[in-house]
Amino acid sequence: MRRPFLALAAALLAAVAAVLVSVQPSSAATGLHVSGTKILEAGGQELIMRGVNHPHVWYTGQTRSFADIKALGANTVRVVLGTGKRWGPSGDVASVISLCKQNRLICVLEVHDTTGYGEEGAAASLDEAADYWISQKSVLTGEESYVVINLGNEPIGNVNASQWIDATAGAIRKLRANGFEHLLMADAPNWGQDWQYVMRDNAQTILDADSRRNTVLSIHMYSVFNTAAAITSYLDRFQANGWPLVIGEFGWRFNSGEVDDETIVAEARTRGLGYLAWSWSGNTDPILDMTVGFDPNQLTTWGQRIFNGVNGIKATSKEAAVYGGGGTTSPTPTVSPTPQPGGCSATYKVTGQWGGGFQGEVKVTAGSSAIRGWTVTWTYADGQTVTNAWNATVTGSGAAVTARNMSYNGSLAAGAATTFGFLGSWNGANSAPAPACTPA
Incomplete structure (x- = not known):
């Protein structure tokens, strides 16, 4: 009687294994x-x-x-x-x-x-x-x-x-x-x-x-x-x-x-x-x-x-x-100062990077009072340039970059935030700059 029992047990184990494989x-x-x-x-x-x-x-x-x-x-x-x-x-x-x-x-x-x-x-x-x-x-x-x-x-x-x-x-x-x-x-x-x-x-x-x-x-x-x-x-x-x-x-x-x-x-x-x-x-x-x-x-x-x-x-x-991608890169995110009343702050991060190019994002946050517009500026240390942008008008002069709100994302309630993105080029290094935000 032992052999049939063992055979049955083996069959049951095989069936369970088959189910486990199938799911x-x-x-x-x-x-x-x-x-x-x-x-x-x-x-x-x-x-x-x-x-x-x-x-x-x-x-x-x-x-x-x-x-x-x-x-x-x-x-x-x-x-x-x-x-x-x-x-x-x-x-x-x-x-x-x-x-x-x-x-x-x-x-x-x-x-x-x-x-x-x-x-x-x-x-x-x-x-x-x-x-x-x-x-x-x-x-x-x-x-x-x-x-x-x-x-x-x-x-x-x-x-x-x-x-x-x-x-x-x-x-x-x-x-x-x-x-x-x-x-x-x-x-x-x-x-x-x-x-x-x-x-x-x-x-x-x-x-x-x-x-x-x-x-x-x-x-x-x-x-x-x-x-x-x-x-x-x-x-x-x-x-x-x-x-x-x-x-x-x-x-x-x-x-x-x-x-x-x-x-x-x-x-x-x-x-x-x-x-x-x-x-x-x-x-x-x-x-x-x-x-x-x-x-x-x-x-x-x-x-x-x-x-x-x-x-x-x-x-x-x-x-x-x-x-090595996955939406993150090596630069350490910039820690922005605490927003002041009526003011705004900005944080900069790289969201993707490849040979010679990268994608970045800036988050603009209003302070303890509402604002009706904003301007964000930063200066690159490694010769990077912005080549294209969306949700902001971005201009550059040498290493200095200026981004201004669009008509639809300038007004922010107290503590509210918006983001804009851009594409850029880099060569050798791509360190994160410290952006400054000025309310309009």
């Missing part, structure tokens, strides 16, 4: 991983993607683009690859990852051949895309802190969009069965725009298909999302259900019927959602190019909007913690 929390994942609606790095720091798409498979010689995209403030780049079914095959994945890492960018890798499957006859299936990723496993393993695998671009067209459910779940299971630990990204059907709401209404099914609980969903926003109401309604559903989401592609409102990019970036900032704009350069439709001929010194209207807008990349991007 393994996302925090057990290697490298980048999902936690609720957030994407976290291995050390637990939140990563909010701010970047662009780069059409690498069609322009493999444009390797300088990685450095240029980083220099404009991005923390992530989504890189177009090919399986060989339509484009490629991309056999240079190791080089692409190296370029991302050299330039301190999180690398979202996607295969483009799947675009419009079921409607586009030449498209690859998600199963074929999974086979491609498996063929690249040797160069992907060990890069889980730097690489996100985007299963396939816009993998289903408008014909029988519901096939997306089984195809996406199957691709996720196939990669997990082959030992992939990476954060996976699943694009929506309907050429990425999910206008039939197949992804929205079956999101939990896809998330549950991942034994690692490490998949983020991705919506592409173009003309279907041409109003604030359409954008917020879609995002509200994901937020209410606690589903992880990124905006993996979007364009800009170049006419009244196109995507409302200003609402997208504003909502992304408010909700803490990542976004990856399309695209750096080289489109057959050049109106979606951010640069002219891959030249970062020739930003198009779209490039100016996405990089320099109030909710754009420069204003909201923080370098990944795996590269």
Whole structure:
């Protein structure tokens, strides 16, 4: 009787172990991983993607683009690859990852051949895309802190969009069965725009298909999302259900019927959602190019909007913690004097830093009496310069910098505060100056 009992006990232990594995929390994942609606790095720091798409498979010689995209403030780049079914095959994945890492960018890798499957006859299936990723496993393993695998671009067209459910779940299971630990990204059907709401209404099914609980969903926003109401309604559903989401592609409102990019970036900032704009350069439709001929010194209207807008990349991007970023830098914050009656005080901090550039923020606080305006001044000790600013008018003369309130943030009640931000350049050192505040 002892042996059957032992056998039963062993079976029960195996069953319990299987259950424990199947409900393994996302925090057990290697490298980048999902936690609720957030994407976290291995050390637990939140990563909010701010970047662009780069059409690498069609322009493999444009390797300088990685450095240029980083220099404009991005923390992530989504890189177009090919399986060989339509484009490629991309056999240079190791080089692409190296370029991302050299330039301190999180690398979202996607295969483009799947675009419009079921409607586009030449498209690859998600199963074929999974086979491609498996063929690249040797160069992907060990890069889980730097690489996100985007299963396939816009993998289903408008014909029988519901096939997306089984195809996406199957691709996720196939990669997990082959030992992939990476954060996976699943694009929506309907050429990425999910206008039939197949992804929205079956999101939990896809998330549950991942034994690692490490998949983020991705919506592409173009003309279907041409109003604030359409954008917020879609995002509200994901937020209410606690589903992880990124905006993996979007364009800009170049006419009244196109995507409302200003609402997208504003909502992304408010909700803490990542976004990856399309695209750096080289489109057959050049109106979606951010640069002219891959030249970062020739930003198009779209490039100016996405990089320099109030909710754009420069204003909201923080370098990944795996590269030493995470929104904090080494300078010690300046301790401001206690506000005096009728006066104001200011604190200065660096919120992000990269080679040759940084992002800063100044908080202005009214004293024990209300003020109707403010001026903040400081002097740099290390040759830094301010190159762009928002929520204040900032001017410079040599090392001296002067910032004055805008019409909408000058009046502050007693003890109330406002902030303004800026981008700057530095070389060698980037110590924090001591700002002074003068009420108007």
